[in-house]
Amino acid sequence: MIASAVYVFFLTALWQGAIITAATFAAVRIFRIADASSRANIWSMAFFASVVLPFSIFLPGAGIEISPPGDAQEKEFVTLAAPAAYEFFHTSTSGPRRVIGYHDLIAPVFLLFWIAGALWRTTGLALDAAAMEKMRRESVRLSGAKFGLPENTDIRLHASLSSPIAAGLFRPSIILPAAIFEESCDALRGAVAHEFAHVKRGDLVSNCAEAAVLCLFWWNPSLYFIRNAIAENREMACDDHAVMQTKNTGEYASALVSCAERAMTPGLTTHALATSLGVAGGPSGLGRRLARLADGNYTPQKRTARSRLLLAGAAIAAVTTCAAAAAPRVDVKSFAAASPFARAAPRSHSERLGRELVEAVIDDDIARAENLLANGADIDAVLEGDGTPLIAAVNNDCFGFASWLIANGANVDAYARYDETALISAVRNSDAVMVRLLITAGANVNLTAKTETGKLRSPLGEARRQGRREIAQLLISRGAVQ
Known part of the structure; x- marks a missing residue:
């Protein structure tokens, strides 16, 4: 950063x-x-x-x-x-x-x-x-x-x-x-x-x-x-x-x-x-x-x-x-949240558990994640710079971990600043397999998320913006409307 x-x-x-x-x-x-x-x-x-x-x-x-x-x-x-x-x-x-x-x-x-x-x-x-x-x-x-x-x-x-x-x-x-x-x-x-x-x-x-x-x-x-x-x-x-x-x-x-x-x-x-x-x-x-x-x-x-x-x-x-x-703008809040200092010093016990859960997702360590959930970690914890654990799994292409989180009750429509939703993140990453998983798990294909610039972004709009025609067709076939 x-x-x-x-x-x-x-x-x-x-x-x-x-x-x-x-x-x-x-x-x-x-x-x-x-x-x-x-x-x-x-x-x-x-x-x-x-x-x-x-x-x-x-x-x-x-x-x-x-x-x-x-x-x-x-x-x-x-x-x-x-x-x-x-x-x-x-x-x-x-x-x-x-x-x-x-x-x-x-x-x-x-x-x-x-x-x-x-x-x-x-x-x-x-x-x-x-x-x-x-x-x-x-x-x-x-x-x-x-x-x-x-x-x-x-x-x-x-x-x-x-x-x-x-x-x-x-x-x-x-x-x-x-x-x-x-x-x-x-x-x-x-x-x-x-x-x-x-x-x-x-x-x-x-x-x-x-x-x-x-x-x-x-x-x-x-x-x-x-x-x-x-x-x-x-x-x-x-x-x-x-x-x-x-x-x-x-x-x-x-x-x-x-x-x-x-x-x-x-x-x-x-x-x-x-x-x-x-x-x-x-x-x-x-x-x-x-x-x-x-x-x-x-x-x-x-x-x-x-x-x-x-x-x-x-x-x-x-x-x-x-x-x-x-002049273009550097997002100061995102910059601070993604800095090593912010990651090294969580503000609360729940944030520390949430941060560790995200790290377990990135490391693909399900056993550690199970232990964290047993100790009270919030499966839908929203962390600045990383989103939710499910969004982290989507962004790191951890299909198995994403499936495990969904099976354990993760909210597929949870919103996080900068990343919007898990489905929008999957579309942005051109990951059709992850998109299918989230839709099957009940993700709302028409759910819009407000970006930092004040715009509303939808999964279909993101697919068209990125030029992902096959994903756009998949979303439309599942009921997405512009």
């Missing part, structure tokens, strides 16, 4: 992330979000929405409907409680049978793939954080006053660094490469002002948070696109701050180029958790930043009007709401 939930989560996150990315891209242009700081905030909103939105599969509600294979008339909601919607094949009839769906085969692979990638990303992030802390300890402390900043500003110098960086989640530091002192005073002041702007804006915290989130969502390309957009616009916002401080656009642009060149020098260091003057946003991002600074009409942008920001945010929120409403 957990693997299936991860599989549904993966697919939902991919298409929702693509929609949010496209909507944000359009909103930035339609509402003319001009300044880089506001664009960074809008893209940060998109990042948050893309991370949270996939969890909408756990919200209550019906979600979208998807027709199962071969179904031209009736649709079924995609939930973990309805594996028939993904039915693929089952084991032979020589023993207990389990219907296997596409998600049963793929979901465990997705889960292992996700865990391996998450461990790999987390390990890399931890190593980068340790290397950054080591570099901070090895650096030389400088006075912030020398750069026109408050005295308590933590500015440091390190020989092997390729570009100025701002780093540190709890103790923000601006670390400068030794080579930067070869630049002009205006270029040096601009570089320091740029990194100080990152500290003041809180970019270090958000940058670390995004990196941590990507440890879990490393497989989602939309988040990488959004994060690159955030990083590029952050850099542009800090470029604007640096230019306003130095009043010398040309010298500052020259410092950008020098830092980018040093970043490509073998043996010099860059870090994923830091904001870096010359390398953040990648080569294409740096090119756009330089082109922006070189534009003869360039002036640091003023903040976009609040009305435009509100309209852009509202548009993205509307798209997010629609994407949440369109």
